[in-house]
Amino acid sequence: MGTQHRRSALLLTASVATIAALTACSGGSSGTVDDSFGFAIAEQEPDSPITVWVDASREPIAQAFEEDHPDIPIEIETYDGNAGGSDSFRTKIALFDQSGEGWPDVVFSTQTNDTSWAAQELNGAQPFAAPLNKGYFDQEFLDGFTTGALDPMTVDGTVYGLRNDLAPVVLWYDESLLNEFGYEVPETWEDYLALSDRLAAEHPGYILGTVGEAFTATYINYWGAAAPIFQLDGNTFSSDFSDENSQRMTELIDHMLDNGTLVQDSVFGAEFVTKYADKIVAMPGPVWFSGALFQNPDSLNTAAGRIGAANPLHWEGGEEVTGNVGGGVWYASSHSKNLDAVETFLEYAISSDRAVELASGLPAYDSAADQWLATQSESGYYVGDFAESVSTAASSVWSGWGFPSFSIEVSYANVVVPGLAAGKSLADLTAEWQEEMENQAQVQGYTVE
Structure with a gap:
């Protein structure tokens, strides 16, 4: 060339x-x-x-x-x-x-x-x-x-x-289940929370997502909620679980864990596929769930014409932002x-x-993204306007998240995953989780605020 x-x-x-x-x-x-x-x-x-x-x-x-x-x-x-x-x-x-x-x-x-x-x-x-x-x-x-x-x-x-790729979070939904149960696609975190109570009462066993993976509650929920728990300003690291958005997301996760619509299984685990392949009514998650989960014959392998991607969830009256999982x-x-x-x-x-x-x-490359979106849209696999929702998410990633030299996934895996498994609430664990991140930041040479 x-x-x-x-x-x-x-x-x-x-x-x-x-x-x-x-x-x-x-x-x-x-x-x-x-x-x-x-x-x-x-x-x-x-x-x-x-x-x-x-x-x-x-x-x-x-x-x-x-x-x-x-x-x-x-x-x-x-x-x-x-x-x-x-x-x-x-x-x-x-x-x-x-x-x-x-x-x-x-x-x-x-x-x-x-x-x-x-x-x-x-x-x-x-x-x-x-x-x-x-x-x-x-x-x-x-x-x-x-x-x-x-x-x-x-x-x-x-x-x-x-x-290599962008990984903005959208709201994945199963149109066939929503239609069967008479539910609307949630647009806000408040809608999502309200739907969880209806689903738990009317169709127990069906779910709206998982927090069992180190990237789930962190990048999907807290980042998507514009919660300042992982921020970097120059060489200063800060984590604020007392912020209103942080508190609201902690409460939302705990509430949905209690009513059973959020689970603690790993999306990559065999048990998740066995238990929930046909029971996911909606689930916020990155765009790459398209190939990694829904169209993957070794994972959920969901039939064509059921799954759609809706615009990201956001707080009612707040910034219409979303999280990002990798890329x-x-x-x-x-x-x-x-x-x-x-x-x-x-x-x-x-x-x-x-x-x-x-x-x-x-x-992440524009011309490649255009080709990929066109291919996905023309495949007949997805319901709704897949390309529009993905494009909206890609331009809505909240800029307040930090990129220090360590990953939030480590502290989540060390503190939150075993804590939840032991029966503690997320609210019980946030102080220890924050301390773990601050210790990591100090080891890496950051000033902790």
Whole structure:
């Protein structure tokens, strides 16, 4: 492609002196910085294989790239994708930083907050994540992302990662069950709460969602309620469960746990499928539930013509905002010895027709998103205006949520999941949950407010 040929010429015609200077600093400290790309470039080996780390869900796109680009050697390695805030990405990179070698060329992470550490110098090594808008990628390509998609990966105006997909929360609903029971699609959190009481009384055993996953109550409920429990202002972290929106959401979750319309099962567990595949009346959740749950033959496998996506829930009279669950990020290694191949891979993974075909959720790249939405809408699977609701959600994600170098999922899994399982209410656990997050923030070097 044109961009690749231009970049090859740029790299291969660099003076021997410049390459030597850059190579000397590429293994450890940041040293001399190439003015074109904004980071110290390792000596390039255009024929060297690139190592790509992906989770199981992204392995197919890496394999498709390998098939479509036989001229580019690639080594695909699968890992947990840093799911649940496991910190496996940072832990592995720290080991390579210490040894001064072995870094992968490309990494996919499910966590949008990894930029907070990947853009910093750690252990005497230059930042793992390569700056992408300082000459490495064409600005025309970067401008193709949906507005705001790259914000979590941007530090002081420098883009350090490429968003794979957007994961705004919509309200999924089963039209056949709503019609059978005579219910309307809820539009607000208040409607949702009222529906829970009717459903519990009239059709016990049917549900409106789950809080059993580390991402559920956190990103879906609290973020979607504009509750300031996970905020970052510069280097200051704060968590406020006394805020009105926080309190209302805590009370809503406790109320629905009590009446049985919210459950504690994992959406990825076999028991959830067995017990609730035909009993989910409505459920707030990310757009990627479309492929991961509803159309997945190994999960809910819901028949066509039943499921719809409605606009996100919001507080009556409040901001019409929603939460966001993930939306993975691709990182290019600043240590790569084959930056041309890395660029080609990332453009393919983000914007190619195969990327659209293999996407389980809304792509972050505008042209790919348009194709994906059109395909979904034309498939006949969904009821209602699927594309309109998803587009509304994508532009409504609440901006008050923070992106520190740790994940809220860890504290939720450590404190809330076992606490609820032991019979405690969420209100009983919020003080301990907040303290756990504040301790994590202090360990990471943040000032806690």
